Amino acid sequence: MSTSDKDLRNAFRRSQQVQKQNDVMTEKVNARVRTNVLAHNKAKASESETEQMFATVASHLRAYFASSTLRFTAVAFAIVAMLGVYNIGSFQSRHSPSMRSAAHSVDIVHYHGFEGEDKLLANKTSNDYQARFNAYTRQYVESNLVAKAVTLQPATLQSQDGYWLLVNCDNQHVVVSESLIASLNINGRIEGDISVGTLVALAFDDQGRILSIKQSTKPLMC
Amino acid sequence: MSIGASLQSLFQGKREKALGVSERLMLQYSANGDEASLAALFDLHSHKLIYFLKVLSDSTIAEDICQRTWIKVIEHHHLFKSGDNFQAWLFTIGRRALIDEFRKNAKLEYSNETVEAFTLSERVNHAQSSVEDDVAKGFEKDVFKACIQQLPYKQKEALSLQFEGFNLSQIADICGAEKETVKTRIRYAKDSLKTMLEKL
16 A cells, blocks of 8 residues: 555654653653753843943953043943933833833733643653653642632633644633643543634633633633 | 824734744743743744754754754844744754754764665665664654654755645745755655655
């Protein structure tokens, strides 16, 4: 029997799934890289922008005008004036919400996964995928035992690149991680026949975590 | 608000509506530098990126390049513009980082002439022994990956990108090649892959 293009594409997807689910080494690598990347982001964020700016200005001044006192004074004056203009500009932009939102007025995307998922993955010494998954589920169930649903939100289920995407009336997007879906499923917290296009009711606890996803009988009232 | 400004905001609104989740997450990250958006992007794309890099190299290089790629996303987040496709941008960074690594490391050959010189039966034998190695290590049998890894570099690169869902223009942009060239590479890759899979 000859292999079709569709067979090849399916084989590619299956191969990716095999890597994701069964290759423990890849899981470990992914968790390690995730931890390092997020740590790098944290380190970068903590660097003070002001410190960087002054350091750059100071090093340039030292390099170019070390020998001329007069030039140094003139340039220092110019920089003080520029900083003044910069501060007025940044003050205005801070106090003008319309300007700020115009630059990045995109709809908000929320991502829901297990809290500390990356740390758990990185620190887990066991190679057993199931043991690791049970650890997430236990942690999530324990957090659910003390949490009660405080809000219910209607949404529509969509699918994008194989993950769940829930879109509410405000066009806010909720992406649900695969581990969380699996955990909710195991604990019977996904109810009804849910498929793409289904209207659902999302129950959130007081910390904004998803507790359950139920098929909604009511239409999405926006 | 002037008519011009109204039209502009209307146009911008329509353009933003077309943005995918990943693009919105990246714009959120770019605007606020928030960790949650970056973590979400990582979770949504990292497995695909690492698989792509593994097909083109090996596990050790793939891990290193994957990390470097994400660091570049952090460092150059300002270069991502509204309207760009996030996955295409990510894979372009990853591909370039991998080629840089190949050029630095004399042992590796980007053009992969060695593999291109192999006959079909030799490639099938290599794929067979790769599958047996995996099984011996306790991994699940993955015949497809073993076969695609045996293809010439540029062919498996183009084919992997097509299977990831990129269209011909996007693949041509990512690989820096003509659309027709990409088309030919994909056709050859599919033919070889089909023959190998049928022989195994």
